[in-house]
Amino acid sequence: MPKDAGSRRGGAGKALASPPSADEPVAIIDIGSNSARIVAYERDPAGHLRILASSRAALRLVGEVDAKHRLGRAAIARALEALRDFRAIAWGAGVRRIVGVATAAMRDAADANKFLELAERELAIKIEVIDGEVEGRYGFVGGVRGLPVESGLLFDMGGGSLQISRFQNRRIRAVKSLPLGALRLSQAFLRSDPPRHRQVRDVQSFVRKSLETARIAPLGRLESLVGTGGTIRNLAKIDRRRRAYPIARVHGYSLKRGHVADLGAFLAGQTLQDRARLPGLSDERADSIVGGALALETLMGTVGAERVLVAGLGVREGVAYSLWPEAIPSVAAVQEASLVSLTTRFWGGNPKRAARRAGLAVALLGGLQEKAPDEIREAVSFAARLLDIGRSVDYFDRHKHAADLVLDTELDGFSHRQIGLISAIIRCARKDEESDAERYAPVLHTGDWSEVRRAGVVLALAEEIEARGPDGDPIALRCRLPEGEARIHVTGLAGWATPPGLNSRFERIFGRQLVVQDS
DSSP states (O other), X not given: OOOXXXXXXXXXXXXXXXXXXXXXXXXXXXXXXSEEEEEEEEEOTTSOEEEEEEEEEEOOHHHHHHHHSSOHHHHXXXXXXXXXXXXXXXXXXXXXXXXXXXXXXXXXXXXXXHXXXXXXXXXXXXXXXXXXXXXXXXXXXXXXXXXXXXXEEXXXXXXXXXXXXXXXXXXXXXXXXXXXXXXXXXXXXXXXXXXXXXXXXXXXXXXXXXXXXXXXXXXXXTOEEEEEXXXXXXXXXXXXXXXXXXXXXXXXXXXXXXXXXXXXXXHHTSOHHHHHTOTTOOGGGTTTHHHHHHHHHHHHXXXXXXXXXXXXXXXXXXXXXXXXXXXXXXXXXXXXXXXXXXXHHHOOOOHHHHHHHHHHHHHHHHHHOTTOOHHHHHXXXXXHHXXXXXXXXXXXXXXXXXXXXXXXXXOTTOOHHHHHHHHHHHHHTSTTOOOOHXXXXXXXXXXXXXXXXXXXXXXHHHHHHHHTSOTTOOOEEEEEOOTTEEEEEEETOOOOOOOTTHHXXXXXXXXXXXXXXEO
């Protein structure tokens, strides 16, 4: 593991003598082949990382290293200036503990030690050059932790190298590091502007042969391909902007193989100047994105992946989480921590009442609709717990604001479909919001909306019942479905007057008259 004292250049690194305290913020510096970045984090009580500050510097180290096998005086000066700025950002965020790692370009540079010594002497920042296997392990910890995946392959595509990790049951099994970084491939093969067809084929052929030589095995039937790194995230952003996509985060975005092929062909047909103007593409990646897209398409074909799940987190988060020696949690545990983190950040309400509302919503859905899909039962429970975050903006429009916050903030461990279902159910709980299908396409489909509407009315009913139960007291209910009616018998109901509009909505959606009474 990286350490913030003493270590410079080596293989696997050493573990920290002791992990940081739970409330001690930390800044991670990651010096890659294309760019360097600092992110300052704090870890909240739920174990979720929150970003305090972030900055990036385009260093472009790999080109000089590939040409001269050295960083050279100018590149070292650029890197030191970036570190000086990073240190100021960390200090400005109130962070004093800085942990630094460097990857492919520093591994390959004959004069890397000169830079490391200057960074320590002039700036008191110690950087550890990690080998490809350790880089892959950090990318795995950061990438897989926050996604609902169990087994498969994770790749981390940087500017200079490509790490491929095979994992099973959320545990890493093997890592391979290959010199197939997006910038390295682009500079080595794509010398024309725009690239010629022969150059494009040469990249694909080289990547294919490299993967075959490394014996990268195809995915199994139930395995997933997960991708992290700036290249895959930029491709996802470009693809997302081509569609009216409802979720702001690329973390969890599903990028289809056909879309990757289309993007690769489109980007290869653009000049560097045209690519630099593309919405969703960072300026510094305009000259490397083509090589990255071609490598990704070839990788997907080699392992038989029809889609890649994008991880918005990677090496930096992996380094940060690795400071606390613990195994990657289960998907359910990550979801729970994410829910707790989000609700406490936006609303300091009563979590017991939110849990009581969730229990009522699930009981109502089960009593009113025997064959409700499991994903809907799960989504209505999560929606009931997250509803209160909308109060942080406005009580009366809490449903709308909560639905928007679910789409726009981080919910680690959830698929984009789950996030869409949760948000849509919250929105449909509002009396004048019955559906908004276009807003949620293509995450949700037309056929989902009958279930979403039912779940939304159930959530509205659960909210009204829970609000009439004394704080701390349990509320139990049972449903009876005589001809044309839905009778809800509630134990512990202090009073009931059906809110305006709820009866008519319920009857229209369930085809029964609603009757709520104290049992």
